Amino acid sequence: MNRRHRIYEGKAKILYEGPEPGTYIQFFKDDATAFNAKKHEVIDGKGVLNNRISEYIFTQLARIGIPTHFIKRVNMREQLIKAVDMVPLEVVVRNIAAGSLSKRLGIEEGTPLPQSIIEFYYKKDKLDDPMVSEEHITAFGWATPAELEDIMQLSIRINDFLTGLFVGVGIELVDFKMEFGRLWEGDVMHIVLADEISPDSSRLWDINTKEKMDKDRFRRDMGGLIEAYQEVAKRLGIMNENEQPRPNGPVLVK
Missing domain, CATH: 3.30.200.20 (Phosphorylase Kinase; domain 1)
Known part of the structure; x- marks a missing residue:
């Protein structure tokens, strides 16, 4: 290697x-x-x-x-x-209140959201990946309005599919992070899903027990991550x- x-x-x-x-x-x-x-x-x-x-x-x-x-x-x-070519954004889809959303808005963790929420975070470690708006994204040129629309539409489709996939095996998809990139094929550019989707980048709870099956076990010193x-x-x-x-x-x- x-x-x-x-x-x-x-x-x-x-x-x-x-x-x-x-x-x-x-x-x-x-x-x-x-x-x-x-x-x-x-x-x-x-x-x-x-x-x-x-x-x-x-x-x-x-x-x-x-x-x-x-x-x-x-x-x-x-x-x-x-x-x-990676878009410098983390795209977070939330279905159930947890983590930073619960802290920011004072919503009890585990509360189902009235609708799925898409949030954007600017990928910048020195700034601790701050949350940004669609206006920030387009104003600073991190993505064009058309690219942002593609990202949002893909995020909704991915969330719908994965929610059903995990429910089928007894797991709630609480929230998850995605990253996207620009793939060039000749002169044509497509927005594509990149990076990974795993328990590192998702909150996954057992449907019945609400047992955490994701990286929160490491964040919160719960043990049993593997x-x-x-x-x-x-x-x-x-x-x-x-x-x-x-x-x-x-x-x-x-």
Whole structure:
């Protein structure tokens, strides 16, 4: 891996130059971070699970016509993806009050929202990714009005599909973060879903018990993060139900 050309390293992933022009290899790290990396640990096996769960979700989304950067999973920790020009925004869709929304508005965590809410955050670590409006986005040129409309329409479709997907396995999709990029095909540009969708970037609760099955277990020092991610994978059919966790990380169905 050290011989490969590293393009970018983030909190949870590394991008390497891909085998073909216009491609990258996306490597999933075991690093767990919270509060803009002020809290940090390495949790064995997390990257393996996020790679596999995100692959599954992106594959399912592609089947309903959602354009993405995903090409294929290469191995336990890596994906082959299309190179895109990332839009510098985090797009958060909220279905149930939790996290920062509950704190900002004084809404009790777990309260169903009257409608799904889309929020935008400017990706800037030095500023702690501040929340921004549509007017900020277009005024500062982070996305054009047409690109923003595409992002919002895709976000609604993705949320509708994933809500149903998770309900089908006994999980509530409380909220989740997405990132989008510009993919050029000749002179034509398309907005596509990029980055990942996994328990790292989503709040997932058991429908019956409300048990947290996501990175809040790390943020709130609850423990059991790997076991929660494994349970998500099992319910999605990615891990065998009778498979036992191993000290060096989970073994996944290929």
